[in-house]
Amino acid sequence: MGALMSTHIVCYSGGVASAIVAYEVVHRYGAENTLLINHNINPWVEDWDIKRFKQEVSDYVGVPITYVNMPDWDTKDQLDVCVDAKAFKVGIHPLCTNRLKTAPFHKWLDQNYPVRKGSCRTDVTLYYGFEKDEPARIERRRSILGEKGYRTAFPLKEWSGIISCTREIGIEPPLTYDVWKHANCTGCLRAGRQHWYVVYCRRQDVWDKAKRAEAIIGYSIIKGTYLKDLEEKFEQMRKAGIRADEKMKAPTFWAAAKRILGAQPSEEVLSCSVNLS
Numbered sequence: 001m002g003a004l005m006s007t008h009i010v011c012y013s014g015g016v017a018s019a020i021v022a023y024e025v026v027h028r029y030g031a032e033n034t035l036l037i038n039h040n041i042n043p044w045v046e047d048w049d050i051k052r053f054k055q056e057v058s059d060y061v062g063v064p065i066t067y068v069n070m071p072d073w074d075t076k077d078q079l080d081v082c083v084d085a086k087a088f089k090v091g092i093h094p095l096c097t098n099r100l101k102t103a104p105f106h107k108w109l110d111q112n113y114p115v116r117k118g119s120c121r122t123d124v125t126l127y128y129g130f131e132k133d134e135p136a137r138i139e140r141r142r143s144i145l146g147e148k149g150y151r152t153a154f155p156l157k158e159w160s161g162i163i164s165c166t167r168e169i170g171i172e173p174p175l176t177y178d179v180w181k182h183a184n185c186t187g188c189l190r191a192g193r194q195h196w197y198v199v200y201c202r203r204q205d206v207w208d209k210a211k212r213a214e215a216i217i218g219y220s221i222i223k224g225t226y227l228k229d230l231e232e233k234f235e236q237m238r239k240a241g242i243r244a245d246e247k248m249k250a251p252t253f254w255a256a257a258k259r260i261l262g263a264q265p266s267e268e269v270l271s272c273s274v275n276l277s
């Protein structure tokens with residue numbers, strides 16, 4: 001009797017880290033045993049070059065992308081789903097992550113790889129592109145998914161000899177990395193003041209829609225301040241020539257912005273991935 005087949009499911013976000021994981025998983029286990037799961041995002045807030053990158057990596061490794069999308073993904077964005085639900089958060093998590101990613105993924109897993117109560121799917125492993133320096137995030141994800149009966153792996157932390165950039169296989173990372181730190185939605189509802197300053201300077205359309213969403217919902221996106229109350233300060237910063245990109249490290253940004261914005265609150269932006277919690 002042949003060995004049982006295992007399925008290797010890469011949570012494929014559109015960022016470089018999960019693309020490296022996709023390449024390494026296929027290299028190790030073969031294209032025929034690998035799935036690349038992605039949640040397609042409204043092109044208004046997911047840059048065309050992220051979509052180009054996702055497709056190029058998929059073509060290179062020979063695994064088509066399995067899109068697990070929320071209904072109406074191409075007409076609704078992270079702000080629309082929050083306005084529909086009249087909330088920006090579910091518990092401590094951004095509601096948009098749940099609607100755009102977690103809920104569709106959970107449903108897909110239940111339909112395609114269900115777990116019998118109290119058992120574990122030893123034939124399925126879920127892979128994430130979490131970085132070496134995110135041990136707490138890794139342990140949390142491993143624990144949550146383990147309780148649900150799924151094994152997880154984090155190749156960037158656990159495997160050696162892996163590529164460090166997709167340029168090594170001839171694929172340019174998304175151009176968005178020239179401006180943004182992660183391949184998150186533009187106007188990310190997890191992000192803090194630095195991200196929203198960049199949105200203010202570069203995507204006035206997203207900024208205006210986010211302000212309208214705050215007015216409708218009656219809560220602020222950033223803890224402690226509404227976007228409308230930051231507008232004057234951001235304009236002063238823009239006029240003062242403070243760089244509008246996330247390439248600038250947070251302490252450098254805050255050193256430049258402190259006189260106008262005040263002290264730096266704790267607001268680290270993580271890449272956005274399915275929580276399943």
Ligand code: SF4
Pocket residue numbers: 078094096097100183184185187188189190272273
């Ligand atoms: S990237 Fe940001 S805005 Fe988009 S779903 Fe995730 S938390 Fe929401």
